[in-house]
Amino acid sequence: MGFSTDAIHVGQEPDPLTGAVVAPIYQTSTYVLEELGKSRGYDYARTNHPNRKALERTLAKLEGGIGAFVFTSGMAAIDSVLRLLRPGDHVIVTKGIYGGAYRLMTKLLVEFGLEFSFVDTTRLDLVEEAIKPSTKMIYVDTPTNPTLVVTDIGTVSALARSRNLTFVVDNTFMSPYFQNPLVLGADVVVHSVTKYLNGHSDCTGGAVILSRPQEAARIQFIQRAAGAGLAPMDCFLVSRGVKTLAVRMERHNENGIAIAKHLASHPKVKHVNYPGLPSHPQHELAKRQQRGFGAMMSFDVGSQEAARKMLNSLRICSLGESLGGVETLICHPATMTHASMAPETRREFGITDGLIRLSVGIEDVEDLVSDLDQGLALL
Ligand SMILES: Cc1ncc(COP(=O)(O)O)c(C=O)c1O
Structure with a gap:
């Protein structure tokens, strides 16, 4: 079946009890024997x-797991994946990994005896050089957040x-619609389902x-x-x-694509x-x-002051931490x-003080361009 057919039907069969096209939210803590x-x-x-089981079946199908x-x-x-390891194990991690994962690794899991090396995974020679007898895992974000560095999944998986x-x-960043790492040779895929998989910025979740x-x-x-499994209501939303x-x-x-091209040709933008x-x-x-380039990008306006001025002036683009939503x-x-x-x-990771990260939504692109332009005009 095609991607959309699977996304709509696998795990989402009508409720066997009532025939409801959308299975109910099983808002209960316990089930009688x-x-x-x-x-x-x-x-x-x-x-x-049941809501968790349904979502898990859909995601396994979409990622080919x-x-x-x-x-x-x-x-x-991510924490559960790193618990596959034992004290003393070493992990090679993409330089430029998401900040929250970096914090988990360097401020918490090191205290439990794990060791992490942050490496430019676009260079296979550097990855190979970083392998030691205690290395058990290679962990890559591709593209990275927020510098959009792409690692070759096939060559790293062969190594x-x-x-x-x-x-x-x-x-x-890609979602299973644009990239399937397991098909390219990876063993494990993680997602913040808070982002594109849910897509509506109304719950957090991971897979x-x-x-x-x-x-x-x-x-x-x-x-x-x-005990960190996703709750029924949140599974339903995702x-x-x-x-x-x-x-x-x-x-x-x-x-x-349209916004990246526009920003790249804008005189106030140093780099996209x-x-x-x-x-x-x-x-x-x-x-x-990848089967597409997605809607995550970052661009440099030269200084923190310029970034502040621009970000504070925007009317449609919302200043917020998350990404991957319709807005x-x-x-x-x-x-x-x-x-x-x-x-x-x-x-070292390329996150300069003038760097702005943009998660482009699905609004009318002309409105987004004029909002960004009015902000950049202040610089
Ligand atoms: C690439 C990436 N991975 C993982 C996470 C963590 O996900 P969550 O915020 O759902 O815990 C984020 C959050 O921004 C992310 O951008």
């Missing part, structure tokens, strides 16, 4: 519930396989989708044991969002990071490994999403 030792498949909502598990946030999903390392890809049964069983165990993922992503992509522009260093790779969101990574990074690390 038919008799001692005999349930109808559910006993307690932390362990599982053997199993999917959903969590209360993208960070909870990971040859060295028996688990290869994890954060696919939040882990896997290609190997042993790791899938372990993630399922972690989800139940640690399932509803996923049904329109394809049409939203097409429009996001169209608007994204967007894999869809021929000037992007991994443009050819992005064309090969255009804009933020200043140095003081918002990546504020927990030391200034020198931010500089």
Whole structure:
């Protein structure tokens, strides 16, 4: 079946009890047993519930995995993946990883004996050089947040396989509509479903989708044991969002390309990071490994003061932390999403004080262009 058919139907069969086209929200914590030792498949909502099972089936199908598990946030999903490791294990991580994941790794998980090296994963030689006897995992965001650096999933996965390392890809920016890391050779995919998968900025959530049964069983165990599985109402909201993922992503992509081209030709903009522009260093790779370029980009206006002036003047683009919703969101990574990074690390990752991140929504593109133009005219 095609992507949209799967997104609308897999896991979303009519309710067997009533025939309701949209399954009800099972807003209950517990399920009675038919008799001692005999349930109808559910006993307690932390362990599982029908709305979670439905969403997990859809996401496994869309990413081409053997199993999917959903969590209360993208960070909870990432945390569960890193719990596949043991004290003493070493992880090679994309330089320029999402700030929250960087914080989880460097401020919390190091205290539990994990070790992380942040490497330019666009350079296979550097990835190979960073492997040590204790290395167990390679963890990549592609494209990265907010610098939009693209890593070659196929070549890194071949290296990971040859060295028996688990290869994890954060696919939040592309969504399964534009990129399928498992199909390209990754072992595990994570998503902040808060973003494109839900698409409407009305709940947080995360997902882990896997290609190997042993790791899938372990993630399922972690989800139940640690208790961060996504709640019924939130699963319902994400399932509803996923049904329109394809049409939203097409429009996001169209608007994204138009806005990136416009910003790149604007005299007040120093530089635009967007894999869809021929000037992007991994443009050819992005064309090969992605089916679209999406709507995430960042651009530099030269200084924090210029960024402040522009951001405070916008009327349609909303100043906010998140991304991937139908509405255009804009933020200043140095003081918002990546504020927990030391200034020198931010500089090393390419997050300058004048950098602005833009998540282009699906509004009318002319309105977005005129809003951005009136802000840039103040500089
Ligand atoms: C690429 C990426 N991964 C993971 C996360 C974390 O997701 P959440 O905010 O749902 O915990 C984010 C959040 O912005 C993100 O941008």
